[in-house]
Amino acid sequence: MEQLKEDILIENKKNDIKHIVVYNDDVNTFDHVIESLVDICDMDIIAANQCAMLVHYKGKCDVKSGDYNELKPKCLELLNRQISAKIE
Numbered sequence: 001m002e003q004l005k006e007d008i009l010i011e012n013k014k015n016d017i018k019h020i021v022v023y024n025d026d027v028n029t030f031d032h033v034i035e036s037l038v039d040i041c042d043m044d045i046i047a048a049n050q051c052a053m054l055v056h057y058k059g060k061c062d063v064k065s066g067d068y069n070e071l072k073p074k075c076l077e078l079l080n081r082q083i084s085a086k087i088e
Contacts, residue, residue: 019062020075023084024055033083037063040077 020041022033030052037048041064054061063085064074071087078085 016068017065018068018071018087020064020071020078021060021086021088022051022055022063022078023060023086025084028083030056032081036078036081036083040074040081 022037030049033052033055034045034048037043037051038045041048043051043063051061051063064071068087075085075087
């Protein structure tokens, strides 16, 4: 019974949906953030514009959801472009 509980917990953890969250900063331009979201997160230009506005006015925005292993390289690329991002 105890092993079954452990197996279920492990499986649930594997299936957890994570999010890349982009945070506002005083460095990047709207154009840079929008272009990066289009290139890296496969957003269309309208969605990228909306996310950039949310980041600016709300301080952060979820820009991509999925499995941690899928999101990690995308988040690293955003960080390489000096965009403040984190997987949560």
